[in-house]
Amino acid sequence: xxxxxxxxxxxxxxxxxxxxxxxxxxxxxxxxxxxxxxxxxxxxxxxxxxxxxxxxxxxxxxxxxxxxxxxxxxxxxxxxxxxxxxxxxxxxxxxxxxxxxxxxxxxxxxxxxxxxxxxxxxxxxxxxxxxxxxxxxxxxxxxxxxxxxxxxxxxxxxxxxxxxxxxxxxxxxxxxxxxxxxxxxxxxxxxxxxxxxxxxxxxxxxxxxxxxxxxxxxxxxxxxxxxxxxxxxxxxxxxxxxxxxxxxxxxxxxxxxxxxxxxxxxxxxxxxxxxxxxxxxxxxxxxxx
Numbered sequence: 636x637x638x639x640x641x642x643x644x645x646x647x648x649x650x651x652x653x654x655x656x657x658x659x660x661x662x663x664x665x666x667x668x669x670x671x672x673x674x675x676x677x678x679x680x681x682x683x684x685x686x687x688x689x690x691x692x693x694x695x696x697x698x699x700x701x702x703x704x705x706x707x708x709x710x711x712x713x714x715x716x717x718x719x720x721x722x723x724x725x726x727x728x729x730x731x732x733x734x735x736x737x738x739x740x741x742x743x744x745x746x747x748x749x750x751x752x753x754x755x756x757x758x759x760x761x762x763x764x765x766x767x768x769x770x771x772x773x774x775x776x777x778x779x780x781x782x783x784x785x786x787x788x789x790x791x792x793x794x795x796x797x798x799x800x801x802x803x804x805x806x807x808x809x810x811x812x813x814x815x816x817x818x819x820x821x822x823x824x825x826x827x828x829x830x831x832x833x834x835x836x837x838x839x840x841x842x843x844x845x846x847x848x849x850x851x852x853x854x855x856x857x858x859x860x861x862x863x864x865x866x867x868x869x870x871x872x873x874x875x876x877x878x879x880x881x882x883x884x885x886x887x888x889x890x891x892x893x894x895x896x897x898x899x900x901x902x903x904x905x906x907x908x909x910x911x912x913x914x915x916x917x918x919x920x921x922x923x924x
Contacts, residue, residue, distance in 0.1 A: 661798030669799035671867035695721030720891035744791035748825035796826035807858025
């Protein structure tokens with residue numbers, strides 16, 4: 636089945652998910668987030684999710700919509716706005732449970748899951764408060780002559796992963812063209828099912844012309860579905876296709892402090908399908924011209 640055509644829509648991908656799942660979301664902060672897939676989750680009746688993410692507006696939107704029960708993350712930022720304001724509101728109200736690890740601990744937890752290991756040892760976290768604030772963390776002693784004590788980070792096994800890449804083919808191979816792969820490959824490999832949205836579906840020849848084999852980050856064997864979603868990372872960046880929409884992000888961030896403004900934002904931008912979202916974004920951009 637690895638050579639099969641795996642194309643589907645964002646709503647079809649999200650329809651395969653179930654409440655209570657552990658869902659990993661790729662990207663980093665407010666960079667190359669699978670926002671079209673996140674918006675499909677917002678349109679769904681999914682709830683009680685455990686979300687694993689290097690958090691950005693994906694976390695903020697899902698938390699504000701009441702979709703998250705537990706969040707596993709190293710941070711939640713909009714990059715140009717240091718702390719994601721909807722995440723902050725949800726955390727301060729006690730609406731979500733937070734597991735906050737070091738960045739390397741999240742990476743190693745995903746790596747352990749990708750290799751189907753129960754945990755991996757590392758030094759990150761040792762000597763910090765993370766070992767005290769998360770009672771689930773353990774240490775292990777090296778079985779070799781050094782006898783070093785190491786942190787034992789449990790695998791972050793995912794039911795599903797959602798990522799966004801610049802290009803993909805119909806079989807699930809996916810390519811990044813920006814400056815950083817983030818950890819989208821680990822999210823896909825750590826998951827039982829992985830859904831990859833992309834700016835454009837291409838063939839193999841275009842992969843080679845665009846960046847060469849080293850940019851083929853995600854391999855088809857770990858991909859369940861492919862979604863062509865132009866602008867699918869908006870309002871986060873998807874370099875080189877587009878930069879972050881700072882004006883839209885600022886408008887989104889302001890709504891965290893005002894329930895009426897948040898309701899108006901949802902009504903204008905999140906109440907319809909993806910075509911309606913794009914039309915509303917074009918209208919918003921025109922207002923600022």
